[in-house]
Amino acid sequence: MNKLALSDEILMSVDKPARYIGNEINIVRKNPRDMAIRFAMCFPDVYEIGMSHLGIQILYDMFNQREDVYCERVYSPWVDLHKIMKEQNIPLFTLETQSPVKDMDFLGITIQYEMCYTNILQVLDLSQIPLLAKMRTEDDPIVIGGGPCTYNPEPLADFFDIFYIGEGETQYDALFDLYKSVRAKGGTRCEFLRAVSQLPGIYVPSLYEISYKSDGTIEAFQPRYEDVPPTIRKEIQMDLTDTVYPRKPLVPYIKVTQDRVVLEIQRGCIRGCRFCQAGMIYRPTRERDVDMLKECAREMLESSGHEEISLSSLSSSDYSRLPELINYLIGFKEKGVNISLPSLRIDAFSLDVMSKVQDIRKSSLTFAPEAGSQRLRNVINKGLAESVILEGAGLAFEGGWQKVKLYFMLGLPTETENDMQEIPRLADKIARRYYEIPKEKRNGKCQITISTSFFVPKPFTPFQWASMQTKEEYLRRARIVNEEMKEQLNRKSLKYNWHEADVTVLEGVFARGDRRVGQVLLSAYEKGCIFDSWSEFFDNSKWMDAFQECGVSIDFYNLRERDLDEILPWDFIDCGVSKSFLKREWKNAMEGKVTPNCKMQCNGCGAAQFEGGVCLEHQN
């Protein structure tokens, strides 16, 4: 048994010591001495969040299938342990062998959301690795970033040696082989970085130079050397059936967010909602074969002992073999396995399935109209008509449901007061539909919960040029919704939740920021910002001080509608969807024109270049 990196005294004094001991079921054990490459894979948030992430499990499984690689895991130590490690100068360690991260060849960090950026600095800091890539020496691991936020890696450019752009299944083998051959020749860190920049999907930020115009926008973005590619095309795993998928998922001891088997049924989304980054960057939509999924489900349930399985994808209702798959999974109910359903389009099929796997009285229906009025739903290309919502809700109410959750965004481009007021009005119409049911047949009051979030424009969406609002304006919009709520006939059946807007403003800056916002991150971390996605630790005043001290203007990044010709910080990445398509969609949005989904018609977004998925099905 391994000796732990932390003493009994420390482990007994921190919350949930099981976060730090490893030893989980299905953990991979290897002798580190026999390994050519040691890789620390990090999710920069607390263990319970990080252990719930499927991408890391896929890569953990894939890397460890190689005999020359040992991939171990590392998560952000919680604030209590963070303090102890800083005080006692204890280096951050991997869970598997409890070895210092700084002794690894690579530190891979998945970057899933903007508000984890300070935690990335925490992981580097506790690992005793220089925060700035340019300060690292031959003794430090190569720090590599992946995940959705790398579609605009620029705010993090100073802290990473490499970004892997796109899906992880494809290039790591080549990357590891290259690393081994460079090391075998006694090559340096610098030489490796230069060589790896030639691999598809690999972006080495230190090899590019950016110049700015006097108005602060980018003048030029170019490689420093001729052999370094000027654009990086995203990597994509076209065949999602004949590929790696972890059959023996790690089973944690403490309850984690996804305490269940997760089955990714497809990647990508045919819908083309104009605010949604995932809907663009994962194009084209590719399904996994239903027989492969059945086999994975069975093997994973057997090897983990989990009592629940959930399906993961965007817009799961669009998966062509969904009824067959769900009916197969319902078969595990006799073994005490629950199915946690994704949010499905409400129709006779989904209601039937839901009634089989959930307690109708406790469960709720979920709709995400995203905008209150049909006008604005056309702008965002969310093809969910009011009649469809009312029919679905009606069907569900007749079937015994009485709880509905509605999700909206405030601050979408072109939004008017009327659009905001339409949110509670739509909720009220749903409630009215409930009270159309004769009193003796219904089960007391209905409960309609409205949640709004504030819209943050993301790179590689048709809204990437859009302006955001100030914090005050966001909150004013939430108040308009709240006032209109009170005017509704069924206001006693409605409930409205909204969030603070401080985090939205920061997300806006880091989603579309350039290299110059990196210094703000550094300054904020030095002021003690950490776990910013946890409201109990988020400290907006520290952030505002950091922006002030660095002389970085939030308004420049958030309150400006970008010119269509402006060089955007992420323009050097080719995500498969062309800029001309995004421009066309931005124009359609302004005209309120709806674009059909990929199964109805090809709209020429550019993803057909990958020659697969829905793009080929469409031709048949």
Added chain:
Amino acid sequence: MNIRIKFQKYGVMKFIGHLDMMRYFQKAIRRADIDIAYSEGYSPHQIMSFAAPLGVGVTSDGEYLDIEVKSSKSSKESMQALNETMAEGISILEYRKLPDTAKTSMSLVAAADYLVYQKPGYALLADTYAQLQAKVEAFYEGQPQIMITKQTKKREIEMNLKPLIYEMKSLNMGCGQALEGLGVRNPQILADCREGETSEMPALFLKLCTGSADNVKPELVLEAFCRFHGICYEALGFQIHRLEVYARSEEVPVKGEYERQAYLDSLERQREIYRQKGIDFPQFLALGELGKDI
């Protein structure tokens, strides 16, 4: 069919708390394909109960859980299936069938044995086994009452520990015989004491009242012991190890009139055997003794 499972817990697994151990076993039982029974309803749960929660940081050779199964393979096969899917630090020691009307181990628990030894780097309670024994005698035999204040959720209460400490003695862990005598088979402890083989390792043995009515944690006794001798009590300086959990032999472990009588009859036969041999019938029976291998 009711099954009583005995397991040991050591190494890094001592940091896994009671609720997480329950979740761990729920998943382990599925992995081992034990044909466990489920409750009815929308979210059916396994029919499973633990004898006595073990605190975080405490290791054990004598943990029990009871499960209800619809069918079962033999004890040997079931233990093998479970052990193949155990994490390092948990081993299954017994898998025994209970009478159909058996009371749960949780309702039967009456006493538990503990071994307490010191971790390196802390001031020793005593240098030698003999010195420690003298201190134990002064504390345990020497005091008519052992009064302590116990902090409950609502208030502080005065209580006398002495009647709840069934046994307290010193032993030398440096000598393998002492551990063998206690039936210690925990890899961690055996390794710990091999390291100390050359010198004496004074340790404490405690048999304490345990259960839902009265419950004494070993920490409470250690704290009182240290205070009595004017030693600074450092909770983290002790490794507490549970050896065994017991029911009272006179407590009938089954429900139902017929089964009850059958138990009392067999108990009487046992007592007779002990009387003939001229030895006292044990006051406590290990929870595992109430089941039979299948």
